[in-house]
Amino acid sequence: MYNLKNLLGEHMASRDGCAFSSAQFLALVESFYRRYASLEAGSSVLLYHSDSIEFAARLLALAQLPLDIVLPPNAQPQTLCDLQKITSFYAGELEADSPPGFTCVDAFAPDSSLACDLHWPGSAQGSGSLVFFTSGSSGPAKAIYKSWDAINCELETLEQTFICAEPKPEHLSFVAMVSHQHIYGLLFKLLWPLRFGHFFEASSYQYPEHLAKRLGDHRRWQVVASPAQLSRLVDDNVLVPKRAQIERIFSSGGPLADSDAITLAEQLHQGVVQVYGSTETGGIGYRSVLSTTATPWQPFAGISLSTDEGRLALQSPLIDEPIRLLDDKGQVLSDGRFLLLGRADRTVKVAEKRVDLVGMEARLRQHPLVCACALLQLSSGRLGALVALGNAGESQASSREITVQLKAWLGQEFEAVCVPRKWRYVEQLPYNSQGKLIYSQLEQYFV
Template sequence: MYKLKHLLGEHMASRSGCAFGREQFLALVEDLYRRYASLEAGSSVLLHHSDSIEFAARLLALAQLPVDIVLPPNAQPQTLRDLQKITRFYAGELEADCPPGFTCVDAFDPDSTLASDLHWPSSAQGAGRLVFFTSGSSGPAKAIYKRWDAINCELETLEQTFNGTEQQSLSFIAMVSHQHIYGLLFKLLWPLRYGHFFEASSYQYPEHLVKRLGAHQRWLVVASPAQLSRLVDDNVLVAKRTQIERIFSSGGPLADSDAITLAEQLHQGIVQVYGSTETGGIGYRSVLSTAATPWQPFTGVSLSEELGRLVLQSPLIDEATRLLDDKGQVLSDGQFLLLGRADRTVKVAEKRVDLVGMEARLRQHPMVRACALLQLPSGRLGALVALSKASELQTPSREVTVQLKAWLGQEFEAVCVPRKWRYFEQLPYNSQGKLIYSQLEQYFV
């Protein structure tokens, strides 16, 4: 059993640059633990807080108990109403902001007689589960239950992979939310578990992040592909690149062209992490050239092929193997290539169309920065396209559409080419940097 006081750094965090120390944090966790101690074993509690320090304190206090911790993807009213099917207990912002229909456990009277011996959560110590929700890219979000043993195994892998030989103190700063598993692991739990430092404030926009990077400290930046791709044409991080130790990207694909440009601008590769809420981390890579760059599996992870799809073996999943929704090729050294999703083949006018392949063809056009295709209720295809800056300024969208249709027509029959086209400065990614295909139809209504 690891005691919290032995794991946390003395100067463990800051909030907008203002220091927050270990003793302050432990006192906060202890007070919350004494309030939560009356919860019955097997209960579940919805946890949502916009401040990462307050969130982390509640998370670790609840994890001292045999209760499940439900992490909603957002705090929208309908999301919270839906989650009342799982729990009526809530921990989070001020009591006055407690959502209707929930009981705020932060407002429970503390048990001052309770001896607190705070430890790092583990399944063996009786901690409950963490409940995440998938992004629902092709349908409604679903609950994913994770044991603390799997979380701790992944944290150990991250520390060994990216800090194993140096054993240096790291500083983390994030542009993503701690409510999702990527932000939770990389922004909070990794620094907390291994005594590193983290900035509690989130910086969704790089212009705000630059102001916090300062002149002395070197940071690990936790970002999404959507945020990074927006930097390509106006990279404000260049002025602070000497303060950046490493940049992580996860939650979706980062275009190779963007990764290469960013590496040239920042003098270091972007560390892309491949995985999902269900599987945990699978592999990582940094793209530095146009040559195909394979992924390196994390320690303990291996992959094989089955009818063109990847099969995963990992200590982070409960079953022996899992068939993934990604097509891929496993190389002789165990590294692997991703070859697109395996579940996006549709029929258009009785002809089979691989949307992944069509998107790849479309992205090869010099006018296209990013794109997404979907099948509309009519049965025909719709295209959402983010153009290069030069194309936005010089060419009307009607002329662009003619050119892009002709480009696709070199490989696909005319009846299969998208009929409706919508143009964006940036594709409509969600807060996790993902495209929710089930919601993209609204742009064609």
């Protein structure tokens, strides 16, 4: 069992550059623990807070107890209303327009007589589960229950892969552009530095201009970002003057285009560490793309992959079943590394003809006018195309003319009946806070 006070660095965090000590943090965890201890074993508690220090203190206080901690992706009224089916207990921020009926456990009277021997959570300490939610890219979000043992296994793998493998491992500094409410941000921004005594910045910097300002001190940072955020840097990379302060850049939550990865590597003098995995599977592999040559993914320690009719099949200590068939097509190389060859679950029928939307999107992105795109099947059965244009496309006079060009471009590979019927043009695709497109929500653009 790891005592929490022995894990944390003395100067463990900052908030917008203002130092926050381990003594302050432990006092905060203790204060919440004394309030939460009266909760009945087996209860579930919803946890949301925009500040990472406040969030982490509540998280570790709840994890001292046999409780399930439910992590909503956001605090929107409808999200919270849906989650009331799971629990009415709530810890953290609750907006004024939130649905009624929640009991705020932060307001419970503290038990001042309670001894506080705070430990790092795990099954041996009687901790409950963490409950995450998938992005719902192909339907409603679903709850994913993760044990602290699985979380700890993944944290150990991250430390061993990226830190202990270095000649002189040392304490690191983490700063994020993604939310800690999702598993990627939670692991990389908070739990990894907390578990291994590293330093983290509590504030999140969604805009690279704000991040660049924060990078202006003596530290060398591990930057945790999404593919969508990194792709937007390519044309005007405000981080270039700060590249000496960037030790490593992580990207996860979706694919980062090889062309963007190569450009970023040239601009920042280092490759982006892409991490492949999901909420359900945990981390699977990683790579850095430095050239146009196909770059395989390296599986994390303990991970192995095979193929089943072209789809990747996963064996991992982070999943419950012996083997899981993934929704990605791939090729496993003789040395165990693997290539990703697109999604296997986005084939639809249009006018009785099968269409691979991944392949059609790839073809559309090859057009010189297209910066990014997303295709979906509308309720009519026909396809809709949501397109972000590059600078060349934005200078074109008519979207009608552009549509004609793009239809003709797709028509070189796909039958006319399969080409998207409706086209919408946006400045940028509507990614969520995880850097993912929620395809089930894109139909609003075609109403």
